[in-house]
Amino acid sequence: QKEVEQDPGPLSVPEGAIVSLNCTYSNSAFQYFMWYRQYSRKGPELLMYTYSSGNKEDGRFTAQVDKSSKYISLFIRDSQPSDSATYLCAMSPGNNRLAFGKGNQVVVIP
Amino acid sequence: GAVVSQHPSWVICKSGTSVKIECRSLDFQATTMFWYRQFPKQSLMLMATSNEGSKATYEQGVEKDKFLINHASLTLSTLTVTSAHPEDSSFYICSAREGRGNQPQHFGDGTRLSIL
Numbered sequence: 001q002k003e004v005e006q007d008p009g010p011l012s013v014p015e016g017a018i019v020s021l022n023c024t025y026s027n028s029a030f031q032y033f034m035w036y037r038q039y040s041r042k043g044p045e046l047l048m049y050t051y052s053s054g055n056k057e058d059g060r061f062t063a064q065v066d067k068s069s070k071y072i073s074l075f076i077r078d079s080q081p082s083d084s085a086t087y088l089c090a091m092s093p094g095n096n097r098l099a100f101g102k103g104n105q106v107v108v109i110p
Numbered sequence: 111g112a113v114v115s116q117h118p119s120w121v122i123c124k125s126g127t128s129v130k131i132e133c134r135s136l137d138f139q140a141t142t143m144f145w146y147r148q149f150p151k152q153s154l155m156l157m158a159t160s161n162e163g164s165k166a167t168y169e170q171g172v173e174k175d176k177f178l179i180n181h182a183s184l185t186l187s188t189l190t191v192t193s194a195h196p197e198d199s200s201f202y203i204c205s206a207r208e209g210r211g212n213q214p215q216h217f218g219d220g221t222r223l224s225i226l
Contacts, residue, residue: 043217
């Protein structure tokens with residue numbers, strides 16, 4: 001079983017819809033959770049960073065962490081064509097190591 | 111804030127040459143920097159971790175003599191691909207972490223390396 005599971009998609013949604021992405025993990029030592037957005041031929045850009053169970057909101061983005069179920073989610077409200085990208089979940093036990101999901105390609109159709 | 115600059119963004123060179131890639135943290139001091147490799151439609155693979163002023167720690171299977179890493183200051187790390195061959199062609203991405211503790215990594219925009 002991989003440490004981090006993320007369905008690679010792709011996921012196509014109409015503009016204005018809510019995008020829902022999720023990752024599951026098996027390592028209970030993970031304490032820090034991140035979502036990155038990566039455009040084609042670019043490096044990952046940090047979107048959300050959280051270390052506690054519950055919801056964290058930043059503009060149109062909401063990150064949700066459920067440590068008891070080992071499950072994290074990212075929601076994008078009022079999706080825009082500019083949100084079309086690959087979204088990577090990442091998590092860490094608190095050392096230098098990041099465990100990444102495979103990435104989820106999202107396409108927002110105008 | 112937390113901007114990481116990587117240069118060059120794209121390089122094409124002949125087989126056998128060495129290529130140096132720079133990674134700079136522009137607005138913060140990065141005690142630790144990381145080098146990743148990414149293949150098409152795949153996630154990032156950690157190659158090595160470098161701490162300022164000390165030797166890099168390489169992941170299993172990564173040749174340290176092939177991929178030379180120098181982290182001479184708190185804002186600059188370099189990766190040199192020595193005697194590059196076509197199989198070294200890839201997308202190389204650096205990241206940096208501010209300070210110590212559990213701050214998230216911030217990534218550069220990557221370097222696309224093509225070896226002919």
